[in-house]
Amino acid sequence: MSSCGSVVILGGGVQGLTLAWFLAREGCKVRLIDRQACGREASWAGAGIIPPGQASDSSPVTDRLRSLSSGLFFKMSEDLLALTGIDNGYRICGAWHLADDQGSLDQVIRLCQVERLAHEVVQEPLVRHRLDWLGPDVPAACFVAQTAQVRNPWHLKALEAACRKSGVVINDHVSVGKLIVERNRISSIETSEGMIHGDQFALTAGAWSCGLAASVNVVLPVRPVQGVIVLLECLYSHFSSIIEQGKRYIVPRGDGLFLVGSNEVEIGFDKTVNPQTVEELEAWAQQMVPGLLNARRVTSWAGLRPGSPDGAPFLGMCPNIENLFLATGHYRAGLQLSPGSATLVADVMLGRKPAVPIDPFSPLRPEGFLPRGFNN
Numbered sequence: 001m002s003s004c005g006s007v008v009i010l011g012g013g014v015q016g017l018t019l020a021w022f023l024a025r026e027g028c029k030v031r032l033i034d035r036q037a038c039g040r041e042a043s044w045a046g047a048g049i050i051p052p053g054q055a056s057d058s059s060p061v062t063d064r065l066r067s068l069s070s071g072l073f074f075k076m077s078e079d080l081l082a083l084t085g086i087d088n089g090y091r092i093c094g095a096w097h098l099a100d101d102q103g104s105l106d107q108v109i110r111l112c113q114v115e116r117l118a119h120e121v122v123q124e125p126l127v128r129h130r131l132d133w134l135g136p137d138v139p140a141a142c143f144v145a146q147t148a149q150v151r152n153p154w155h156l157k158a159l160e161a162a163c164r165k166s167g168v169v170i171n172d173h174v175s176v177g178k179l180i181v182e183r184n185r186i187s188s189i190e191t192s193e194g195m196i197h198g199d200q201f202a203l204t205a206g207a208w209s210c211g212l213a214a215s216v217n218v219v220l221p222v223r224p225v226q227g228v229i230v231l232l233e234c235l236y237s238h239f240s241s242i243i244e245q246g247k248r249y250i251v252p253r254g255d256g257l258f259l260v261g262s263n264e265v266e267i268g269f270d271k272t273v274n275p276q277t278v279e280e281l282e283a284w285a286q287q288m289v290p291g292l293l294n295a296r297r298v299t300s301w302a303g304l305r306p307g308s309p310d311g312a313p314f315l316g317m318c319p320n321i322e323n324l325f326l327a328t329g330h331y332r333a334g335l336q337l338s339p340g341s342a343t344l345v346a347d348v349m350l351g352r353k354p355a356v357p358i359d360p361f362s363p364l365r366p367e368g369f370l371p372r373g374f375n376n
């Protein structure tokens with residue numbers, strides 16, 4: 001069994017927990033640090049949409065990462081259940097992508113054609129007939145059969161339990177202050193509980209990664225991008241697939257709960273929910289699915305996505321620091337990309353060749369270098 005010695009993981013969201021578990025399974029001694037209970041930030045707040053992928057070796061690396069991840073999700077969910085007894089709610093439910101005036105439906109159809117993903121395009125006048133639960137203003141839609149969803153809080157609970165069962169030491173409620181570098185290597189990190197040492201370190205602090213990287217003079221263009229979710233409850237069972245229109249979506253959980261998201265707003269590290277955003281999201285959902293007009297608003301919340309300039313993550317070795325690795329900046333796609341990202345980063349940390357080239361995910365890539373496929 002290969003090993004990477006003792007690893008310290010900075011941040012216990014979906015990225016940190018998945019990487020910690022994967023490394024522990026490989027025989028590494030892993031410590032994970034989070035300044036609160038694990039999995040309470042963006043990873044908890046997200047909608048849990050997992051788009052499918054069947055990219056080929058000649059596809060853009062972002063599509064290959066999505067494909068790798070979606071291919072791993074089912075097995076990972078089974079392994080989590082077997083190890084912890086916790087069901088993460090992963091299920092293939094399909095997604096209806098609705099036309100909008102930004103052309104995002106065409107983009108989805110093109111992607112499905114290129115990757116030979118099972119899909120069905122329905123146009124007027126058939127839309128009305130086939131999707132009789134849909135509101136009046138949708139001229140076309142495309143069903144992507146293999147889209148899945150996961151229940152974020154359940155998934156995080158399962159990951160944390162899997163980490164503990166696999167020997168990961170979790171230091172929650174411990175804050176990382178700064179990283180100490182000596183001769184291009186991290187020698188230790190300063191935390192609220194004193195100095196912590198390790199052989200290798202992974203930065204998985206989501207929207208807060210930029211500040212920690214800055215403590216070692218690394219420029220990491222990760223910024224907080226707020227997104228709101230509205231939770232509706234309704235005795236309505238006419239559709240069980242996700243509905244997406246551009247960047248907005250309705251995720252039916254199958255138990256009478258519907259997540260409606262989301263927007264993007266940049267107001268720093270602020271999770272205050274704007275009531276107007278809640279009204280707008282709810283109104284949009286009810287316009288798309290009039291059956292939700294009777295829904296009760298249960299609650300709403302906001303999370304801070306780790307935004308990167310091109311929407312793609314930063315993965316692999318940190319430039320100029322030999323024993324610091326990155327798995328951050330996943331923006332709108334951190335849940336769906338988590339098993340793939342953790343696999344690639346673990347491979348690099350273990351000295352193995354990753355299945356998808358990881359260098360293009362370096363923070364040194366030119367701006368706009370990495371386009372992304374699906375919208376969320």
Ligand SMILES: Cc1cc2nc3c(=O)[nH]c(=O)nc-3n(C[C@H](O)[C@H](O)[C@H](O)COP(=O)(O)OP(=O)(O)OC[C@H]3O[C@@H](n4cnc5c(N)ncnc54)[C@H](O)[C@@H]3O)c2cc1C
Nearest residue numbers: 011013015035043046047048049176206227303334335336
């Ligand atoms: C509204 C919304 C909807 C979304 N929907 C989807 C979706 O459908 N599908 C999808 O794939 N993605 C979705 N996302 C995006 C996804 O949630 C994120 O990309 C992902 O959760 C990022 O995970 P992370 O582990 O990098 O960050 P986080 O989950 O934010 O975790 C970072 C962790 O680092 C810790 N930390 C930070 N600073 C320190 C410090 N100094 N010391 C110690 N610990 C620290 C934090 O406490 C936190 O636990 C959505 C996001 C939002 C907000």
